[in-house]
Amino acid sequence: MRLSLVLPVALIVLLSVVQFPTVHSQSPQLIPQQGFGLNRSASLTVKIVFLGITPDELNSTYLKRNVTVPPLKYQTILAGPLNTGVIFSFNYQLVFADNSTVSSFARYLSSIQREENTFSGPLTPSGLVNPYFTNSSTLSMAQNYFYDADKVESWLGSNMTLFGGNPVSGYTLFVADLHSYKIPSFNYTEYQNYVTPCRPCTPQAVQAHYYNRTVTDPDLGLVMYRHFMTGWGGSSRFYYMDLSAGPSYWTNELPVQVASQLRGISTSNYYGKLWMSKFVGSYVYGAVNNLFAPDQLYPVNYSQNYNLQLFVLDNRTAAEMSQGPQLTATINETMIQQNLASLVPFAGVTVHIKFANVTDYPGLAAIMANATTSLRDLISGRPIVDGDLVYNWFTTSGLGHITNFINVTRTTSTIDVPAFLFAFKGNYTFGVPVKEDIGSPNIYGTFGGEALGDMVLIGLSQQADFTIGNNSTYGQGGKGAGFTHDAIHELGHMMGLNHPFIYDLTEDFTNTVMGYYAYSLNFSQFDRDSILRGVNDELLSFALQALSTTQNTLFNAGDISMANQNIAKAENLYNTMDYAGAVQYSLAAAEDASAAQQLANSAISPALVFSLIGVAIGTAIGILLGYLLFRRSRPAGVQYNRCPTCQQPLRWDPAQMRWYCDRCQKPV
Ligand SMILES: [Zn+2]
Ligand SMILES: [Zn+2]
Structure with missing residues (x-):
């Protein structure tokens, strides 16, 4: 039940070629830099502004200790050499907003609050469901309270002086707990009522609050609702997280007021303050590693020009081509150029898009016919185009046919980034063989796009992307999703960026195209x-x-x-x-x-x-x-x-x- 509700979102997210499980463990202590050939260090201030958490609820000394928050981090490169030789050292500053400031923030939230009740299933095929609360035997109704994420971010941005402004070198992390500030929040009793198995039960109502946004696909107009976020940020150098928000199905993290009661914590005693410090610290850890000093996926390389060469290749049936959309309507060259240019303001960024039919290239048509299998992905039920076979045909470490399309140069004057974007027939998707139990569902079995280092491969389909609005769970006839979002995401990987949710899932709620949940088209300030x-x-x-x-x-x-x-x-x-x-x-x-x-x-x-x-x-x-x-x-x-x-x-x-x-x- 829950899985099928997740799918409308899961179907349109992308998997990078490098797939890392979410890591919640603490970073190991770093060995001092001598002996590693490191030659630069940089200091970053992490200013933590508490909204609704007071100094006597936690132990500030313990929070700033290395066992709770990372003291140092190498600039890691995941696909390549281990690091760049740069080590960041973090200085933590704690600021506790006074009661009147928090109250005025909470009043602002109340003024933009929207309420919507949800039930264990949708009332209409495209109706809203809170995927966390779908157990009909214990839930009567979920009362969801939503705050527009962009509005919250801009309120904080325009009130930065209340908190002393942003550090000269560093970032601000707002950590809120608003459950005692008249913001309707999930509580421990509701949690117990909801999760305790009993038969028969009297279904009970729950309350919870979230940050939300609505996005529209720039190519084909599909409107997407992103309701269940517990944090937001990325337009400038701060991030906001609300520990009293949620629970969100996307992160599966419990709000602090529920988690602390579940553990029997009272912050009036010594251990309670340590527990609270560690709880907050584990979120700080995520923000620092995901946003403020993120890993690079590929090495970042200087060049005078970045030349993005995109080949959009139609592999749909003749009937689908005449049904539309036209291939040229599925991608926005200007938007790709502007967003990539925002990453490298010192350089020229050019985007060339060539549209063609797969049949224009007989060799490619032959390999596509081979790769188009009758295998089906067990999670989505979608048939598979074997991505490895296609990649092998292109790559110079395989059959090398990429030279039929482009001669790639990588110098300090020009870096070419090739990308091959396929329009598949039906609801085909790229997939790869996995060594795990091939009889059981595996979320890594399919991907919308991948950034392979030497090229980008993207595969979208007529039914599952271009015309997905016709699907009853969307109820948006004639609307769909095109290549632009996925192209910017994968090209971002090629420039060196990673996903913002490697260390903790909360930061997937960031205003960046590199995330999965938010469906932003732009890069974040953290990316830049x-x-x-x-x-x-x-x-x-x-x-x-x-x-x-x-x-x-x-x-x-x-x-x-x-x-x-x-x-x-x-x-x-x-x-x-x-x-x-x-x-x-x-x-x-x-x-x-x-x-x-x-x-x-x-x-x-x-x-x-x-x-x-x-x-x-x-x-x-x-x-x-x-x-x-x-x-x-x-x-x-x-x-x-x-x-x-x-x-x-x-x-x-x-x-x-x-x-x-x-x-x-x-x-x-
Ligand atoms: Zn990715
Ligand atoms: Zn030479």
Whole structure:
């Protein structure tokens, strides 16, 4: 019962190729950085603003301890080298909003409150159900109270001064408990009534509150309701979570007032305060690891241009093609360009979309026919197109037919990102073989899209996506969902972003296209910070490593000095979170350091030069001459690293943490 209610949402979420289970465990203690070759550290303040939680309900010292919240985190890369060499250290600041501030916030919530009762099943086929409360033997009615998530976020954003503003370098986390502020909340008695099995029972009513939003697919107009959130944020550098909200079926986390009574906790005694600190800390842990210092999925790579090459390939039946929608209506080039450009403001972002029929490519048509199986996914009941077979046909580590479509370059001047987007017939979906019990349902058996590192694959279908509004659970005839949302999501992975719910599910309620639940089209401020930090980290790490292995000579002293000045400028901006402004200095530092390294390795040694110009001329003139002879001329525009042997633009190789020449097949 519950599963089928989850499905309308589950069907349109995406699975990344790298699928990590949700981890609730605490981070292990980190080993001090010596010996790991780390060369940069950055400090981030995490300002926790409590709304409705008072200092005497918890133990602030215990909350800030390393056993409760993470003290440090490497900038991890999940698919690639382990980390970037950057380590973040977190300073926790606790602020307790006064009673009148919390009261005025609660009054604001009441003023935008919407109420809707739900029952164990929908009253109409497309009627609302709270998927957490579907047990007809114990539930008479769920009284749901909804607050518009965007309005709540903008109230907090415009009242930041009440809480002392955002840290100069860091993020604000609002942690609310509003159950004693006249916000209708799920309580322990209702919980007991609902979960206690009894026969016969008198079904009882429950109350709960949530944050909600309504979104519309930009291509085909399907309206989607996202009712059951317990947190929200991402438009700027703060996140809001309400521990008294819920329970939400999406996270399965109990509100604090229920969880504490379930454990028999009283915050008036010593242990109760420790328990409360740990409870809050486990949410802080999620926000820090998912949002404030998230993992990178792939290494973030600097380039002057990001060139997104999308091939939208129609594999529908002739009847479906004439039924519509037309392929060109299923994707929005402008929206993809604008959102990806928001991640890399220092670079050019171009999007090229080519529309074609699969039959235009006979080889592709043949492999698609092979991959289109009669196997069915056991959860959704949908037939499977074998994604691995299709990927193998394209990838250069397989049959390599991607070269029929695009010659991919990855250099500091251009990074090409190829994507193949399929329109399947019927309700086909991409699927992959799984080693688990193939007779039992497995949520990892199918995917809407995947970011594979060298390309994106997306598969949507006529029935389950483009015309899904015709389905009675939607009741929106003629409406559907197109490629744009999924394309931005997968391209976000290719840029390096991960999902925001790896460490805790609450942060899936974030205003970002990288989540599953919210169906946002835009990236969050956390995403933008993560990418721009990553770009600076890459360039600065290179500069620092190059300088540390370069001998200071007569000829490169100028470059070394320039590199150090640019590093200092970049770090200053980085430390005030002007990550976008820092990029030009990080880039200049990398170029200067690279030049210094090349000069130090030059075949003409200082000794030889000295003998040529004669010792009598003296050191001062020698330095000047050396500088004039060997100083690079610096053009007015931005210069990019080129191979000293062949002058090809260099590619940053994150695995080796150095520049690599693809033509000469060697690192520089
Ligand atoms: Zn994903
Ligand atoms: Zn070369």
